[in-house]
Amino acid sequence: xxxxxxxxxxxxxxxxxxxxxxxxxxxxxxxxxxxxxxxxxxxxxxxxxxxxxxxxxxxxxxxxxxxxxxxxxxxxxxxxxxxxxxxxxxxxxxxxxxxxxxxxxxxxxxxxxxxxxxxxxxxxxxxxxxxxxxxxxxxxxxxxxxxxxxxxxxxxxxxxxxxxxxxxxxxxxxxxxxxxxxxxxxxxxxxxxxxxxxxxxxxxxxxxxxxxxxxxxxxxxxxxxxxxxxxxxxxxxxxxxxxxxxxxxxxxxxxxxxxxxxxxxxxxxxxxxxxxxxxxxxxxxxxxxxxxxxxxxxxxxxxxxxxxxxxxxxxxxxxxxxxxxxxxxxxxxxxxxxxxxxxxxxxxxxxxxxxxxxxxxxxxxxxxxxxxxxxxxxxxxxxxxxxxxxxxxxxxxxxxxxxxxxxxxxxxxxxxxxxxxxxxxxxxxxxxxxxx
Numbered sequence: 001x002x003x004x005x006x007x008x009x010x011x012x013x014x015x016x017x018x019x020x021x022x023x024x025x026x027x028x029x030x031x032x033x034x035x036x037x038x039x040x041x042x043x044x045x046x047x048x049x050x051x052x053x054x055x056x057x058x059x060x061x062x063x064x065x066x067x068x069x070x071x072x073x074x075x076x077x078x079x080x081x082x083x084x085x086x087x088x089x090x091x092x093x094x095x096x097x098x099x100x101x102x103x104x105x106x107x108x109x110x111x112x113x114x115x116x117x118x119x120x121x122x123x124x125x126x127x128x129x130x131x132x133x134x135x136x137x138x139x140x141x142x143x144x145x146x147x148x149x150x151x152x153x154x155x156x157x158x159x160x161x162x163x164x165x166x167x168x169x170x171x172x173x174x175x176x177x178x179x180x181x182x183x184x185x186x187x188x189x190x191x192x193x194x195x196x197x198x199x200x201x202x203x204x205x206x207x208x209x210x211x212x213x214x215x216x217x218x219x220x221x222x223x224x225x226x227x228x229x230x231x232x233x234x235x236x237x238x239x240x241x242x243x244x245x246x247x248x249x250x251x252x253x254x255x256x257x258x259x260x261x262x263x264x265x266x267x268x269x270x271x272x273x274x275x276x277x278x279x280x281x282x283x284x285x286x287x288x289x290x291x292x293x294x295x296x297x298x299x300x301x302x303x304x305x306x307x308x309x310x311x312x313x314x315x316x317x318x319x320x321x322x323x324x325x326x327x328x329x330x331x332x333x334x335x336x337x338x339x340x341x342x343x344x345x346x347x348x349x350x351x352x353x354x355x356x357x358x359x360x361x362x363x364x365x366x367x368x369x370x371x372x373x374x375x376x377x378x379x380x381x382x383x384x385x386x387x388x389x390x391x392x393x394x395x396x397x398x399x400x401x402x403x404x405x406x407x408x409x410x411x412x413x414x415x416x417x418x419x420x421x422x423x424x425x426x427x428x429x430x431x432x433x434x435x436x
Contacts (some may be wrong), residue, residue: 053074054104131176269385292355313370
């Protein structure tokens, strides 16, 4: 017949057709199984079990989701929760953290102790090296905003927010942050104008933060937490973008720093953090202004959240120092002096504490000075080290949790403000005790 294919071609087509259909069916079945498996993981397992993810892998999660992997809560999504804010002290650092098995997700800082002792969910917005701009403004606001974009992992604003102000480096970090982000494009002559500075907070501190930008561009694929996590981990295996081993700091042997602990005088390492002794009065006032404005932003941004402030002393002001001079960590590039009279510790620490207390009282936030609790504890044993002298060890974390709980109780009782103790009085009593 005209136009009919040869017999061989017709036979070949007849053979191929039946084989193509099973192949397509298998591909469709595999695609469906893959999609079903991804959906099961993303929308069932992740909401139930994200907080079981090992500590070493938390940095592999998309930035906005990392707080949900924290284990200081009953489940993945916190409810009626307490939030911590601040730098590495709020994030959780120190010897307790260095000692845990990062292949699991165990307790290692004050957030876990607060959760254990109150039964309430606790998460931390703390970030290592954070200034008050990042600790009070960027991390709390942008993380909550990001998670509120998600389909199944949305969180409400915290019921309570505990801010850990750390006198050891918060103020130095504030000045460094201004130099990096304010000075290039903003007018120093107008920095004391609250409205102008608020524009800087909105446009730069919030507006240019990675989590904020990800929240603005959030799409449905951003709900696929574990899928993004897997790609991130595979990429990190090749780029080594993050380390799986916590970094430890080295501390020089003591030549000057001495403190009374128990009945003995003990040597503390040199180059320890102090209450911003390397700042001039003008630098101190500017850094405290940055804190004040950042705190005002936080209070305004979370109007229904009870906010509490816990004042953390530096390493050196956590002890009854007996040496006439102290050797400190210097943060300012134009300052070479590292040794200061011990008497200046109390003067500067009390001044900073009073300024932080005044800001808390202005905004009717509960305030707790942790120094008396730490002095009492350090009179019996060390509350830092022996590996990490920038952060409190497990005994120190217990004291920090005590202070946080005191602040929460004060807020629940409707108490506002608080009062600073006097490190200068401690120094005088220690000196008199030593002489006697």
